[in-house]
Amino acid sequence: xxxxxxxxxxGLGLIGGSMAKSIAGRTGCTVYGSDMSEKVMNDATSDKTLxxxxxxxxxxIDVLIxxxxxxxxxxxxxxxxxxxxxxxxVIDCTGVKQIICNELSGKLAGMGLRFIGxxxxxxxxxxxxxxxxxxxxxxxSMILCRDEYTDEEAMNAACDFFxxxxxxxxxxxxxxxxxxxxxxxxxxxxxxxxxxxKSPTLNKRYGFSAGSFKDMTRVAKLNEEMWADLFLANDxxxxxxxxxxSKNLSEYRKALSERDRKRLVELLRDGRxxxxxxxxxxxxxx
Numbered sequence: 001x002x003x004x005x006x007x008x009x010x011g012l013g014l015i016g017g018s019m020a021k022s023i024a025g026r027t028g029c030t031v032y033g034s035d036m037s038e039k040v041m042n043d044a045t046s047d048k049t050l051x052x053x054x055x056x057x058x059x060x061i062d063v064l065i066x067x068x069x070x071x072x073x074x075x076x077x078x079x080x081x082x083x084x085x086x087x088x089x090v091i092d093c094t095g096v097k098q099i100i101c102n103e104l105s106g107k108l109a110g111m112g113l114r115f116i117g118x119x120x121x122x123x124x125x126x127x128x129x130x131x132x133x134x135x136x137x138x139x140x141s142m143i144l145c146r147d148e149y150t151d152e153e154a155m156n157a158a159c160d161f162f163x164x165x166x167x168x169x170x171x172x173x174x175x176x177x178x179x180x181x182x183x184x185x186x187x188x189x190x191x192x193x194x195x196x197x198k199s200p201t202l203n204k205r206y207g208f209s210a211g212s213f214k215d216m217t218r219v220a221k222l223n224e225e226m227w228a229d230l231f232l233a234n235d236x237x238x239x240x241x242x243x244x245x246s247k248n249l250s251e252y253r254k255a256l257s258e259r260d261r262k263r264l265v266e267l268l269r270d271g272r273x274x275x276x277x278x279x280x281x282x283x284x285x286x
Contacts, residue, residue, distance in 0.1 A: 016067030017132025058083035097175035117145035183237035
């Protein structure tokens, strides 16, 4: 997106704030922003991330990035759309894609705008603009969703733009596949972590826990309002993954309750081998 001179960002929390900081610091683009918190707006202006308020510059921007809770995205973009100039590229950063892309892709194309569903695979256990940073996306993956309304020139421009913010790779998929895979790689991990930490043994763990406990519980520290909406927006795919996990756990439980060491070794070996194959496959994709 070398032709991009100005970018608008709606929602200056952890993701949107980091987007704004990365764009301002790494691309030379002018960044205009919008956030419901006046303090955040003042902070983002004071630290030179923003050059102005987005509501005064909708017609000037070449790209609009929206980083809001999933249920707020569609309405916000629909409200902004008539203010944008023709050809503006609109990209959202929501963790589910079908409910966003199905509502917006065709509608925005009919208005002369170019929509791409996006999902930056990066984050922290803390939220808000105060925790945003210009290197949050370094080494991360940016997912972009294509459908029948996608403008390929806009897609190519986005594929060129996001690596400038530190992303190591851009993956192109469709909204349905995104939601199916993300239910496994992200949403199931958050459900499992949240359930795992509820054991009555938790208050006895001090001095008995190390890396394994930290790995399993890290994402239990989440934003429950946002994640509840993400889960409900992708309920079918997430239920499939929860059922698959429950089935797998029942096999371990059965082997343990029957003191079947041979079966337990087989189950553990299968898990180890799958992990090793996964690591090898991941290395071969880079």
